[in-house]
Amino acid sequence: IFSTLETKAITDMIEEALGADIVAKPDFALYSVGGRVLPHLTFANLVQLRQPTLLGRLGGRFLVPPPTVLESKSPEKALQPSVFAGECWAFQGDHGQLGIQLSRRITVTDVTIEHVDHRAALDIGSAPRHIEIWRLTEPGPRRSAPPQSSSFEMHPPPPQHQNSKETGKTVPLSSIKGIWRNGNAPVPGATLLTSFEYQIKNNTDGNVKRVQTFSIPERKQDEISTGIVVRVLSNWGHAKHTCLYRVRVHGLEQ
Amino acid sequence: IFSTLETKAITDMIEEALGADIVAKPDFALYSVGGRVLPHLTFANLVQLRQPTLLGRLGGRFLVPPPTVLESKSPEKALQPSVFAGECWAFQGDHGQLGIQLSRRITVTDVTIEHVDHRAALDIGSAPRHIEIWRLTEPGPRRSAPPQSSSFEMHPPPPQHQNSKETGKTVPLSSIKGIWRNGNAPVPGATLLTSFEYQIKNNTDGNVKRVQTFSIPERKQDEISTGIVVRVLSNWGHAKHTCLYRVRVHGLEQ
Amino acid sequence: IFSTLETKAITDMIEEALGADIVAKPDFALYSVGGRVLPHLTFANLVQLRQPTLLGRLGGRFLVPPPTVLESKSPEKALQPSVFAGECWAFQGDHGQLGIQLSRRITVTDVTIEHVDHRAALDIGSAPRHIEIWRLTEPGPRRSAPPQSSSFEMHPPPPQHQNSKETGKTVPLSSIKGIWRNGNAPVPGATLLTSFEYQIKNNTDGNVKRVQTFSIPERKQDEISTGIVVRVLSNWGHAKHTCLYRVRVHGLEQ
Ligand SMILES: [K+]
Ligand SMILES: [K+]
Ligand SMILES: [K+]
Numbered sequence: 001i002f003s004t005l006e007t008k009a010i011t012d013m014i015e016e017a018l019g020a021d022i023v024a025k026p027d028f029a030l031y032s033v034g035g036r037v038l039p040h041l042t043f044a045n046l047v048q049l050r051q052p053t054l055l056g057r058l059g060g061r062f063l064v065p066p067p068t069v070l071e072s073k074s075p076e077k078a079l080q081p082s083v084f085a086g087e088c089w090a091f092q093g094d095h096g097q098l099g100i101q102l103s104r105r106i107t108v109t110d111v112t113i114e115h116v117d118h119r120a121a122l123d124i125g126s127a128p129r130h131i132e133i134w135r136l137t138e139p140g141p142r143r144s145a146p147p148q149s150s151s152f153e154m155h156p157p158p159p160q161h162q163n164s165k166e167t168g169k170t171v172p173l174s175s176i177k178g179i180w181r182n183g184n185a186p187v188p189g190a191t192l193l194t195s196f197e198y199q200i201k202n203n204t205d206g207n208v209k210r211v212q213t214f215s216i217p218e219r220k221q222d223e224i225s226t227g228i229v230v231r232v233l234s235n236w237g238h239a240k241h242t243c244l245y246r247v248r249v250h251g252l253e254q
Numbered sequence: 255i256f257s258t259l260e261t262k263a264i265t266d267m268i269e270e271a272l273g274a275d276i277v278a279k280p281d282f283a284l285y286s287v288g289g290r291v292l293p294h295l296t297f298a299n300l301v302q303l304r305q306p307t308l309l310g311r312l313g314g315r316f317l318v319p320p321p322t323v324l325e326s327k328s329p330e331k332a333l334q335p336s337v338f339a340g341e342c343w344a345f346q347g348d349h350g351q352l353g354i355q356l357s358r359r360i361t362v363t364d365v366t367i368e369h370v371d372h373r374a375a376l377d378i379g380s381a382p383r384h385i386e387i388w389r390l391t392e393p394g395p396r397r398s399a400p401p402q403s404s405s406f407e408m409h410p411p412p413p414q415h416q417n418s419k420e421t422g423k424t425v426p427l428s429s430i431k432g433i434w435r436n437g438n439a440p441v442p443g444a445t446l447l448t449s450f451e452y453q454i455k456n457n458t459d460g461n462v463k464r465v466q467t468f469s470i471p472e473r474k475q476d477e478i479s480t481g482i483v484v485r486v487l488s489n490w491g492h493a494k495h496t497c498l499y500r501v502r503v504h505g506l507e508q
Numbered sequence: 509i510f511s512t513l514e515t516k517a518i519t520d521m522i523e524e525a526l527g528a529d530i531v532a533k534p535d536f537a538l539y540s541v542g543g544r545v546l547p548h549l550t551f552a553n554l555v556q557l558r559q560p561t562l563l564g565r566l567g568g569r570f571l572v573p574p575p576t577v578l579e580s581k582s583p584e585k586a587l588q589p590s591v592f593a594g595e596c597w598a599f600q601g602d603h604g605q606l607g608i609q610l611s612r613r614i615t616v617t618d619v620t621i622e623h624v625d626h627r628a629a630l631d632i633g634s635a636p637r638h639i640e641i642w643r644l645t646e647p648g649p650r651r652s653a654p655p656q657s658s659s660f661e662m663h664p665p666p667p668q669h670q671n672s673k674e675t676g677k678t679v680p681l682s683s684i685k686g687i688w689r690n691g692n693a694p695v696p697g698a699t700l701l702t703s704f705e706y707q708i709k710n711n712t713d714g715n716v717k718r719v720q721t722f723s724i725p726e727r728k729q730d731e732i733s734t735g736i737v738v739r740v741l742s743n744w745g746h747a748k749h750t751c752l753y754r755v756r757v758h759g760l761e762q
Contacts (some may be wrong), residue, residue, distance in 0.1 A: 001517045009255045010264055010518055012717075014525045017268045019625035019718045021592065026630050032594030033630055081592050084275065084335050086286030104630070117273035122280050122287055122358070122507075209266075210273045253630075263509045264518055271522045338529065338589050340540030371527035376534050376541055376612070376761075463520075464527045 022211050023112050027248040031079040034103030041099025041186055041229055042075050044091030078244045085116050088243035094235040096242060101227045106251035108225045114211040114246045118201045125238035132195040134186055136227035186229045193220045200236050224254050276465050277366050281502040285333040288357030295353025295440055295483055296329050298345030332498045339370050342497035348489040355481045360505035362479045368465045368500045372455050379492035386449040388440055390481035440483045447474045454490050478508050530719050531620050535756040539587040542611035549607025549694055549737055550583050552599030586752045593624045596751035602743040604750060609735045614759035616733045622719040622754045626709045633746035640703040642694055644735035694737045701728045708744050732762050
């Protein structure tokens with residue numbers, strides 16, 4: 001159907017697209033180059049694990065390998081490139097906040113959000129919808145001690161809990177929503193860079209893509225970031241949980 | 255060669271194909287969404303590991319990292335998406351059975367089998383050929399104790415063996431073949447959904463693909479599955495072993 | 509824009525390119541089929557890790573997950589297929605040597621080097637430039653004891669060091685360069701198969717690709733290899749470190 005030259009051109013485009021990870025921009029949140037989750041700025045209600053089955057309790061030769069589902073739902077998943085179904089940071093409800101320490105000091109110019117393709121997704125309703133991006137100008141926690149009382153379930157849970165009870169606690173969402181909807185900064189000094197809506201499902205023109213890049217307004221490109229905070233404020237309808245597959249942060253190095 | 259519009263169209267197709275994992279259907283066997291191997295329904299002769307080399311026995315600064323080949327050959331590999339050469343469930347001979355607990359209760363409509371591309375394969379003869387798919391309607395084992403005598407080597411081996419001797423035992427294949435070729439169900443109540451032949455190597459028309467989807471006959475789409483059993487009955491000629499790279503299970507949620 | 513037939517042809521090309529891992533040749537260095545790093549022939553100055561931050565030292569609920577950057581920089585990375593930014597063997601300076609035990613005894617016909625796409629790279633200057641490929645005809649070390657004095661920092665470090673001090677030692681590069689530039693073989697009996705320059709950045713014609721395959725001269729295809737040594741002699745300008753993302757070794761089985 002295609003000539004040799006055309007075939008070569010298409011093959012080159014495929015190779016380019018593969019190599020450039022579609023977006024073709026450096027990702028300063030990527031785990032493998034040093035992006036890290038900031039636990040003190042990351043919270044959400046944990047996803048309730050499946051109850052251990054009878055099968056799971058039988059030992060010996062019939063022991064089912066312990067499920068690593070919780071592990072695969074750690075917030076680090078959102079900094080790692082694989083986006084096969086389930087390879088996301090999953091949390092209960094439709095509100096979650098992810099703090100990210102960037103690998104370099106940059107002026108943030110764009111942020112990319114991606115979700116599993118809607119055709120391969122088990123529940124497209126768990127895709128994030130309304131999202132806010134906040135700029136951090138200091139990487140570490142401002143406090144030297146844990147807060148005395150917190151209305152949030154921290155994620156990941158403290159080490160002593162990790163191998164015991166792993167079902168999530170129900171935290172009153174109203175209190176989280178109250179804080180977030182008032183436009184309160186995640187930490188003093190943080191600046192709201194942008195807020196946007198992640199779209200799902202291709203329309204008939206095929207213009208809505210799985211990988212969506214959102215620009216930061218130029219007037220907000222006025223200060224260096226050491227990290228960002230991603231706030232998911234709603235999802236596409238799933239009653240129980242939301243999945244954040246990948247966040248990329250693009251920008252100019254300082 | 256191509257116009258801007260054509261180039262964009264091709265790039266969109268690439269992005270779509272990448273995102274949709276080619277098949278563009280949810281995979282209810284996928285490990286990252288909760289698909290799991292059912293050990294009591296999974297068996298095959300283990301692949302004999304390479305003998306430890308002299309190099310492997312030298313310690314200190316010259317210690318070669320212990321080979322993780324066996325680990326990478328675990329049956330979970332068949333539920334994980336990477337299909338680079340070697341990322342498969344490998345077993346001795348040409349007979350193996352894999353029990354899979356699905357992530358949801360579904361009516362199974364299709365099953366996808368894939369192998370490493372024949373051009374990148376070291377031994378295309380290790381590809382599976384004749385395959386049976388059985389439906390399970392209960393996830394757990396029906397028996398509360400291990401069988402008193404078994405003609406199969408269970409996979410994975412019992413924990414006490416895992417760090418000691420890892421070479422496979424030779425089990426008389428004739429007994430396994432005898433059972434399987436009689437059309438015996440893997441467990442009472444299991445139903446044979448379909449049997450088919452996985453094809454290797456593209457023919458001159460390029461119509462044979464690495465990723466092959468097989469439909470379940472409509473009259474067999476009459477009951478809900480909690481799992482399936484995949485039986486490999488032959489391979490494409492390799493005298494010693496067979497590799498199952500990936501099994502996907504598609505269907506309608508109940 | 510495209511007809512149904514054209515669209516199908518493009519989709520087939522995408523699927524083929526994906527499956528064949530671009531090069532469409534077996535890779536006998538691939539870790540998942542049994543390729544292994546030969547530690548006694550692998551050395552470079554280790555990459556200096558980031559100093560532990562104050563944040564990193566705070567425990568309890570604020571504990572930042574321990575960075576796995578060093579781990580992700582192990583030489584095995586060069587035998588593994590993922591080439592997202594940072595998934596490479598990184599070493600200080602621009603000189604490093606990687607010994608590879610092949611999965612099979614082959615006559616080496618080609619070697620493929622790849623780097624992260626320049627558009628997604630944080631520092632394209634860290635790409636390797638001048639590279640030598642040496643043939644090994646025996647897999648193990650010729651000596652039964654560690655050398656009494658070495659001018660190289662071995663990589664990986666001896667086990668007793670792995671969990672203590674992980675910052676790299678500064679080794680006088682002049683001594684390494686002196687040895688390498690004299691054309692000295694890495695071990696007695698090793699043969700120089702080829703030397704070449706890995707190119708970065710596409711030119712205006714788009715002819716320079718991320719994945720580059722280099723042929724071994726036919727007259728050097730005269731003996732069986734059990735392994736190879738890759739020597740990186742320079743990089744594309746980064747003052748501090750060099751990253752080797754992936755080495756593939758192609759050939760004919762014996
Ligand atoms: K991910
Ligand atoms: K696999
Ligand atoms: K790599």
